Amino acid sequence: xxxxxxxxxxxxxxxxxxxxxxxxxxxxxxxxxxxxxxxxxxxxxxxxxxxxxxxxxxxxxxxxxxxxxxxxxxxxxxxxxxxxxxxxxxxxxxxxxxxxxxxxxxxxxxxxxxxxxxxxxxxxxxxxxxxxxxxxxxxxxxxxxxxxxxxxxxxxxxxxxxxxxxxxxxxxxxxxxxxxxxxxxxxxxxxxxxxxxxxxxxxxxxxxxxxxxxxxxxxxxxxxxxxxxxxxxxxxxxxxxxxxxxxxxxxxx
Amino acid sequence: xxxxxxxxxxxxxxxxxxxxxxxxxxxxxxxxxxxxxxxxxxxxxxxxxxxxxxxxxxxxxxxxxxxxxxxxxxxxxxxxxxxxxxxxxxxxxxxxxxxxxxxxxxxxxxxxxxxxxxxxxxxxxxxxxxxxxxxxxxxxxxxxxxxxxxxxxxxxxxxxxxxxxxxxxxxxxxxxxxxxxxxxxxxxxxxxxxxxxxxxxxxxxxxxxxxxxxxxxxxxxxxxxxxxxxxxxxxxxxxxxxxxxxxxxxxxx
Numbered sequence: 312x313x314x315x316x317x318x319x320x321x322x323x324x325x326x327x328x329x330x331x332x333x334x335x336x337x338x339x340x341x342x343x344x345x346x347x348x349x350x351x352x353x354x355x356x357x358x359x360x361x362x363x364x365x366x367x368x369x370x371x372x373x374x375x376x377x378x379x380x381x382x383x384x385x386x387x388x389x390x391x392x393x394x395x396x397x398x399x400x401x402x403x404x405x406x407x408x409x410x411x412x413x414x415x416x417x418x419x420x421x422x423x424x425x426x427x428x429x430x431x432x433x434x435x436x437x438x439x440x441x442x443x444x445x446x447x448x449x450x451x452x453x454x455x456x457x458x459x460x461x462x463x464x465x466x467x468x469x470x471x472x473x474x475x476x477x478x479x480x481x482x483x484x485x486x487x488x489x490x491x492x493x494x495x496x497x498x499x500x501x502x503x504x505x506x507x508x509x510x511x512x513x514x515x516x517x518x519x520x521x522x523x524x525x526x527x528x529x530x531x532x533x534x535x536x537x538x539x540x541x542x543x544x545x546x547x548x549x550x551x552x553x554x555x556x557x558x559x560x561x562x563x564x
Numbered sequence: 565x566x567x568x569x570x571x572x573x574x575x576x577x578x579x580x581x582x583x584x585x586x587x588x589x590x591x592x593x594x595x596x597x598x599x600x601x602x603x604x605x606x607x608x609x610x611x612x613x614x615x616x617x618x619x620x621x622x623x624x625x626x627x628x629x630x631x632x633x634x635x636x637x638x639x640x641x642x643x644x645x646x647x648x649x650x651x652x653x654x655x656x657x658x659x660x661x662x663x664x665x666x667x668x669x670x671x672x673x674x675x676x677x678x679x680x681x682x683x684x685x686x687x688x689x690x691x692x693x694x695x696x697x698x699x700x701x702x703x704x705x706x707x708x709x710x711x712x713x714x715x716x717x718x719x720x721x722x723x724x725x726x727x728x729x730x731x732x733x734x735x736x737x738x739x740x741x742x743x744x745x746x747x748x749x750x751x752x753x754x755x756x757x758x759x760x761x762x763x764x765x766x767x768x769x770x771x772x773x774x775x776x777x778x779x780x781x782x783x784x785x786x787x788x789x790x791x792x793x794x795x796x797x798x799x800x801x802x803x804x805x806x807x808x809x810x811x812x813x814x815x816x817x
Contacts, residue, residue: 378786401778401786419754421761421776426768428761434754460754469748470755472790477741477755478762479777480806481734486771486813488730495722501672501687501713502723502730503767508674508681509731510763514756515679518739523674524732525654533631533654537725545809552805553733556798560739 312338313451316366318384319375320344322422323398327375327455328353330430334454340369363387370394371451373416374407382406385413394444396437400471403464404438414439414448417467418456421478430455436462436470487546519564526557565591566704569619571637572628573597575675576651580628580708581606583683587707593622616640623647624704626669627660635659638666647697649690653724656717657691667692667701670720671709674731683708689715689723740799772817779810 315337317327324342331339332354339358343366344350347359360366366389374384375398382402385395391410400417407413417436420428435452437459439445445461452459462470485506492499512521525533534554541547568590570580577595584592585607592611596619597603600612613619619642627637628651635655638648644663653670660666670689673681688705690712692698698714705712715723738759745752765774778786787807794800 378783401789420758421765423765423769423774426765432757434757436754458754458757460751462750462754466748466750468789468793469744470750472793473741473744473750473755474758475777475790475803476737476744477759479775479779479810480737480802481759481762482766482771482774482776483779483806483810483813484729484733484737485766486775487809488726489771491722491726491729495719497715497719497723497726498713501689501711501715502726504685504687504711505673505727506730506734506763506766509734510759512674512676512679513735513738513759516676518735518742521676521735522732522739523735524728526732526736530631536654536721537728540721540725545812549733549805549809550728552802553736556802557732557736559798560736 314369316369318343320349324375330455434458526554567622569622571596573602577628583708687711779807
């Protein structure tokens with residue numbers, strides 16, 4: 312049985328609490344939240360603390376707070392030689408306080424409070440400074456997920472950057488698509504099966520091979536029609552830069 | 565029973581042939597293909613023609629060819645007062661030959677030869693110049709899909725433009741994400757559950773509400789770290805313009 316303390320009460324923390332509460336071989340000893348009430352729907356009130364002086368000794372501490380707070384929070388843990396992991400894609404493990412064995416436990420997924428998610432399918436990227444602890448954090452990760460990767464800090468930064476492209480930026484393109492629909496009194500519902508299929512396609516096909524559309528065909532007539540339709544300068548600039556990038560990439564193939 | 569002829573042998577044509585072959589109340593009389601062999605795996609050879617002089621009389625003709633060939637092909641149909649529909653998102657119905665009643669039958673989906681798709685879930689956008697024929701093409705569309713929308717030519721152009729953002733451009737962002745992974749020896753597999761979840765999220769949430777990430781948080785430190793990591797100028801330019809667009813949009817909220 313591994314004793315675990317989770318620090319944080321946001322989206323990621325709440326999904327972790329749910330997952331670890333059900334995990335075999337894991338004893339979720341405590342959770343730290345600045346506001347206890349934010350977690351009472353998830354676990355017993357006596358397991359929630361809001362003062363670091365009440366924190367219990369455990370084998371592993373997972374810090375699931377905002378990127379900018381990770382370093383500071385890690386200094387609040389009043390123990391040493393424990394395993395302390397953060398959940399951030401863009402924070403180096405060296406940012407954690409060095410009294411403890413530092414590592415990361417990065418679930419590569421977007422979390423929404425209102426949307427349930429099957430945690431077992433979420434890839435967990437693990438890293439730990441002392442390699443003798445890999446087995447223990449691998450066990451920890453496998454207790455909640457079936458997909459565990461060992462990723463170092465440099466790779467994790469690039470992975471997080473890549474996630475910004477395929478998640479944050481993709482969602483912004485959905486937003487622009489939605490705006491164009493609203494402006495032209497078209498139901499955005501029409502595009503939802505296309506959105507899902509586009510995502511599912513890269514399960515089977517390399518995205519380079521999956522590319523279709525006027526830019527890939529170098530269909531300048533359609534591209535010019537689209538540019539005429541776009542009245543918003545920002546949308547036009549985004550259309551131009553992505554079209555040029557697809558055309559340039561096509562030339563390399 | 566509605567007699568139908570399909571003209572074309574590409575991706576869209578092949579998915580239509582499969583769907584209409586199984587449709588109740590539809591008699592798929594013939595299919596035109598320049599190369600008969602391209603379709604013999606889908607239907608009886610005696611139903612495939614490659615010369616327009618062999619074309620039979622039918623109630624409806626669907627032209628599923630490349631955008632630039634639609635107009636020319638419509639002139640080859642040796643009948644008049646029939647219903648002639650094209651499947652293009654960006655061609656006006658007026659581009660079809662006016663001897664027949666012109667319309668469109670636009671399935672809003674991305675088709676891949678190697679990937680099966682449940683046609684019944686694909687939204688079909690219909691338009692016809694003589695409104696008395698709406699019932700007949702609505703019946704036609706409902707014979708293969710459960711989701712049918714009436715969309716005029718102007719709306720269809722905007723819908724197609726929106727589809728370019730949520731499909732073509734999104735796929736290009738997947739490609740960039742994949743490139744970053746390859747460059748840093750990270751498995752792109754790690755990002756696939758995130759890609760699917762990002763797409764599924766807009767089923768529940770407006771994409772504006774679903775937006776997360778450093779740009780939405782106006783987290784300049786992380787944005788600058790990402791810009792330092794990006795060595796490819798094109799990727800950097802795309803990162804900058806999309807980040808700026810998300811930040812500017814956040815200011816309006």
